[in-house]
Amino acid sequence: MITKEQVQHIASLARLKLTEQEIEKFQKDLSSILEYFEVLNSLDIKDVQPLVHVLPLENVTREDTAAKANSELVQELLDAAPSQDQGFLQVKEVFSDEE
Amino acid sequence: MELETLTIEQIQKGLLKKEFSAQDLAQSAFENIRNKDGNLHAFLEVTEDLAREQARVVDKKIAEKENIGALAGVPCAIKDTILVKGVRCTAASKILENYVAPYDATVVENIKAADALIVGKTNMDEFGMGGSTENSAFGVTRNPVDQERVAGGSSGGSAASVAAKESVVALGEDTGGSIRLPASFCGVVGLKPTYGAVSRHGIIALASSFDQVGPFARTVEDCETLFNVIRGKDPMDATSVEYKIQDTRYKVQGLRIGVPKEYFGEGLDPMVGDVIKNALKLLEEAGAKIVDITLPHVPYALATYYIINTSEASSNLARYDGIRYGTVSTGKTLLETYLNTRGERFGVEVKRRIMLGTYALSAGYYEAYYIKAQKVRTLLKQDFEKAFEKVDVVAGPVSPFLPFKVGERSQDPLAMYLVDIYTVPANLTGLPALSVPSGHASSLPVGMQLLAPAFGEQVLFETGKALEKLLQ
Numbered sequence: 001m002i003t004k005e006q007v008q009h010i011a012s013l014a015r016l017k018l019t020e021q022e023i024e025k026f027q028k029d030l031s032s033i034l035e036y037f038e039v040l041n042s043l044d045i046k047d048v049q050p051l052v053h054v055l056p057l058e059n060v061t062r063e064d065t066a067a068k069a070n071s072e073l074v075q076e077l078l079d080a081a082p083s084q085d086q087g088f089l090q091v092k093e094v095f096s097d098e099e
Numbered sequence: 100m101e102l103e104t105l106t107i108e109q110i111q112k113g114l115l116k117k118e119f120s121a122q123d124l125a126q127s128a129f130e131n132i133r134n135k136d137g138n139l140h141a142f143l144e145v146t147e148d149l150a151r152e153q154a155r156v157v158d159k160k161i162a163e164k165e166n167i168g169a170l171a172g173v174p175c176a177i178k179d180t181i182l183v184k185g186v187r188c189t190a191a192s193k194i195l196e197n198y199v200a201p202y203d204a205t206v207v208e209n210i211k212a213a214d215a216l217i218v219g220k221t222n223m224d225e226f227g228m229g230g231s232t233e234n235s236a237f238g239v240t241r242n243p244v245d246q247e248r249v250a251g252g253s254s255g256g257s258a259a260s261v262a263a264k265e266s267v268v269a270l271g272e273d274t275g276g277s278i279r280l281p282a283s284f285c286g287v288v289g290l291k292p293t294y295g296a297v298s299r300h301g302i303i304a305l306a307s308s309f310d311q312v313g314p315f316a317r318t319v320e321d322c323e324t325l326f327n328v329i330r331g332k333d334p335m336d337a338t339s340v341e342y343k344i345q346d347t348r349y350k351v352q353g354l355r356i357g358v359p360k361e362y363f364g365e366g367l368d369p370m371v372g373d374v375i376k377n378a379l380k381l382l383e384e385a386g387a388k389i390v391d392i393t394l395p396h397v398p399y400a401l402a403t404y405y406i407i408n409t410s411e412a413s414s415n416l417a418r419y420d421g422i423r424y425g426t427v428s429t430g431k432t433l434l435e436t437y438l439n440t441r442g443e444r445f446g447v448e449v450k451r452r453i454m455l456g457t458y459a460l461s462a463g464y465y466e467a468y469y470i471k472a473q474k475v476r477t478l479l480k481q482d483f484e485k486a487f488e489k490v491d492v493v494a495g496p497v498s499p500f501l502p503f504k505v506g507e508r509s510q511d512p513l514a515m516y517l518v519d520i521y522t523v524p525a526n527l528t529g530l531p532a533l534s535v536p537s538g539h540a541s542s543l544p545v546g547m548q549l550l551a552p553a554f555g556e557q558v559l560f561e562t563g564k565a566l567e568k569l570l571q
């Protein structure tokens with residue numbers, strides 16, 4: 001069983017604000033799912049290589065040339081942002097005065 | 100003439116003989132959507148203006164005796180995880196509720212170039228996380244065969260729209276069974292192509308080492324036609340590869356069908372097992388050779404899959420930060436904005452998977468979970484390589500049980516994950532897999548799953564067509 005503190009720590013790493021009820025529920029859910037994952041412990045995999053890609057693909061490269069920006073698309077991409085200012089995405093302050 | 104029941108080939112012929120127009124086909128699809136979708140909720144958004152404009156172009160081409168595309172006048176529904184320029188794309192999540200796609204996914208460019216009519220965006224489990232479409236932030240999709248039951252997921256809306264004849268074909272996306280499962284539950288055909296066979300440019304990612312876009316249709320031939328339109332290498336997707344078309348023609352006579360004992364063990368509803376065994380018997384009577392095989396690591400596939408799925412998802416979904424796109428719950432600081440936006444706007448299953456994946460990738464656990472899972476993946480791939488030395492195709496059920504009732508499994512996450520037990524091996528190994536209707540149990544559809552070596556879609560289509568014919 002993972003602890004409530006572990007759940008809170010993971011939530012802060014994952015940038016998720018959870019309610020008290022969610023923390024309790026996830027403590028239970030995560031514990032039972034992690035327990036299910038233990039089935040893999042019965043396999044002997046010491047000498048097995050991890051599979052990182054299912055196809056034998058080599059590095060895929062392209063010419064390093066600049067494509068011409070489509071200004072209409074750029075504007076649309078910017079407009080998808082909740083807050084923008086003069087062509088920049090706007091964010092809240094990173095450091096608070098109160099701290 | 101009942102336009103909504105036509106196949107792609109019948110639509111092509113009818114258009115060229117001027118028995119009906121592309122506008123008539125659009126009209127028929129939208130009438131069906133208006134009549135049925137209030138109950139089914141296969142669609143999140145209907146794109147009537149877009150389809151009408153595309154129909155106008157097709158009718159003009161025919162009037163001017165120009166060539167028409169392979170999907171001319173064919174109503175096609177699109178899973179809401181695939182971008183269609185100018186149309187909202189939400190992945191059934193509140194966090195993308197207001198997101199309008201700024202460009203077309205490559206697969207959408209492909210079907211537009213083939214003159215398809217895009218009728219709308221279909222419902223799904225939020226970000227593809229689920230097996231029942233109950234995890235949509237905008238309400239469940241109901242199974243057209245029995246509306247008390249789920250349509251399967253995550254591409255439940257695409258499957259339901261094809262089954263209910265609201266569209267002729269649909270695009271879905273399969274990470275761990277999200278095309279094959281709803282195809283099986285709704286009684287339609289669905290293909291998870293070989294990893295790399297279809298471009299993923301313009302697709303909202305879930306787990307990048309598994310995700311593949313694929314077709315839904317009511318016949319294997321229509322499924323094949325749509326696959327041929329969307330497959331191929333795309334410079335915008337570095338994981339896509341040039342599709343090597345196989346010349347081999349497969350006939351049922353002498354076809355070696357491998358039946359893995361791990362697909363018929365504990366947990367399989369005997370009613371589902373009987374339908375599959377009966378369909379295999381039909382294939383055997385038609386001349387196929389049934390070969391008992393073993394895939395010893397299949398019992399480990401589900402745990403392996405969920406470790407990798409949640410790890411990759413937690414990384415992929417880091418981009419939803421309330422800054423670049425989507426909706427935002429503003430806080431006093433940047434950190435608060437992240438916490439509020441993600442905490443309030445992701446659904447419970449999405450949060451659960453992000454939590455699991457973050458845990459599995461966190462310091463001290465990476466080797467114990469992610470690397471271990473990648474190693475088991477190697478073993479599973481070797482199982483299939485060995486099997487395909489002896490057989491041309493592997494067959495089994497798609498789902499261990501029949502379509503279940505809305506609400507029946509939604510409270511227990513592990514009970515829902517078990518739905519994927521037979522479908523995840525194809526994603527873990529990158530192999531192509533087809534779900535094809537193989538009969539009914541208690542009046543509910545049961546799909547047979549066929550798996551082939553990488554780029555072996557041809558043998559899947561031929562076997563599927565043979566089974567279709569035998570069941571007629």
